[in-house]
Amino acid sequence: MTIKQIDDYPMPALAQIPQNKTNWEADTARSVLLIHDMQNYFLNFYQQDSTLIRTMIKNLQSLRSWAAQQQIPVVYTAQPHQQNPQQRALLNDMWGAGITTAPVEEQKIIDALTPRPEDTVLTKWRYSAFQRSDLLAHMHNWQRDQLIIGGVYAHIGCMLTAAEAFMQDIQVFFVADALADFSAEQHQQALNYVAGCCGQVTTTEALLPAANNLTRAWLTQKVQTLLEIPEETINPEENLILYGLDSLRIMQFAAELKQYDINIGYDVLGQQPSLNNWWQLIEKQNKTVSA
Numbered sequence: 001m002t003i004k005q006i007d008d009y010p011m012p013a014l015a016q017i018p019q020n021k022t023n024w025e026a027d028t029a030r031s032v033l034l035i036h037d038m039q040n041y042f043l044n045f046y047q048q049d050s051t052l053i054r055t056m057i058k059n060l061q062s063l064r065s066w067a068a069q070q071q072i073p074v075v076y077t078a079q080p081h082q083q084n085p086q087q088r089a090l091l092n093d094m095w096g097a098g099i100t101t102a103p104v105e106e107q108k109i110i111d112a113l114t115p116r117p118e119d120t121v122l123t124k125w126r127y128s129a130f131q132r133s134d135l136l137a138h139m140h141n142w143q144r145d146q147l148i149i150g151g152v153y154a155h156i157g158c159m160l161t162a163a164e165a166f167m168q169d170i171q172v173f174f175v176a177d178a179l180a181d182f183s184a185e186q187h188q189q190a191l192n193y194v195a196g197c198c199g200q201v202t203t204t205e206a207l208l209p210a211a212n213n214l215t216r217a218w219l220t221q222k223v224q225t226l227l228e229i230p231e232e233t234i235n236p237e238e239n240l241i242l243y244g245l246d247s248l249r250i251m252q253f254a255a256e257l258k259q260y261d262i263n264i265g266y267d268v269l270g271q272q273p274s275l276n277n278w279w280q281l282i283e284k285q286n287k288t289v290s291a
Contacts (some may be wrong), residue, residue: 002096003045003095003182004045005045006045006047006182006183007047008046008047008052009052009183009184009187010052010184011052011055011056011176011177012176012184012187012188012191014203016188016191017176017203018191018196018201019195020195020200021195022199022200024173026146026148026173026202028070028071028072030144030145030146030171031070031072031147031173032072032075032138032147033067033072033074033075033148034076034077034135034147034148034150035060035075035077035151036151036152036157036158036161037077037079037124037151037152037157038060038109038113038151039078039099039106039108039109039110040105040107040110041079041102041106041107043110052180055177056150056152056178056180057113059150059177059204060113060151060178061112061113061261062204062208063175063178063204063208065260066207066208068118069260073119073144074118074119075119075120075121075122076113076115076119076121077122078107078121078123078124079098079099079107079123079125080099080107080123081102081104081106082100083098083100087125088100109121120138122134127156127157127160127161128157128160128161128163128164129161130161131164139170145169145171146172146173147162147165147170148172148175148207149172149173149174149175149179150179152181153180153181153182154179154186154190154191155181155186155187158179158190159193162194162199163193163197163198165198165199166197166199172194172199172200173202174190174199174200175202175203175207176201176203177204178204214260214262214282216279219278219282220275222253222256226249227243227244227245229243229244235275236275236276237274237275237276239272239274240274240275241273247266247270250269250270250273251266253269254266254269257282260286262286264285268281
């Protein structure tokens with residue numbers, strides 16, 4: 001009755017994305033990002049170093065960074081470790097005692113996607129994230145009517161959440177390459193169902209504007225903005241303090257980097273504040289995140 005070990009399979013390619021019936025367009029002012037059940041317990045069923053899971057996590061990180069930049073609310077779901085038989089009810093018949101039998105630390109959302117203070121974490125009780133939760137109330141309060149969904153498992157909780165969102169007049173964007181499932185067939189089944197009945201299937205790349213990529217040109221423009229001087233006057237090897245950079249703006253830049261999941265502290269940035277050194281620091285950590 002429990003979940004079996006899940007074999008790795010390729011993330012769906014573009015050619016496998018089903019044709020959508022809708023032509024909805026994601027609007028940052030209307031969207032909420034839902035990161036579904038990314039708990040150690042559920043991911044531990046996959047093979048270690050699974051390419052599928054690495055790809056999904058990388059894409060969810062990109063979506064979360066984009067959401068933070070665009071002030072899109074980010075919501076996580078997580079099943080509680082403590083569930084009595086009455087609370088699990090029919091889930092016992094289908095999956096057994098589930099997460100309640102695992103070590104308590106497996107309840108945690110994986111480190112790579114640890115929720116930030118500004119994020120919302122909902123206790124998950126049923127397949128649909130709307131059941132017995134405040135998700136709908138949050139969306140009404142935020143005046144949001146679009147839901148971007150990624151996480152596990154595509155054909156169970158993610159798909160049922162998409163279906164219920166549709167029934168609440170919420171447009172769903174089901175991110176094919178930010179999901180994982182028991183098998184390639186069930187992953188595809190979920191994409192086909194959502195595209196055919198209740199939402200729009202999309203990809204991470206389709207949602208994220210190219211401008212969100214961290215590039216050397218992006219950094220140069222950021223430094224130019226911080227210093228309020230023309231780009232061409234900045235020597236990439238020169239100490240930026242000599243251009244007027246102060247501690248307040250270094251702290252501001254460190255905070256902005258966190259929105260991209262780049263955690264380089266104020267003290268590290270301040271040690272050698274040159275454009276070239278900052279880019280090396282960013283590039284190194286960006287590769288670590290993407291690995």
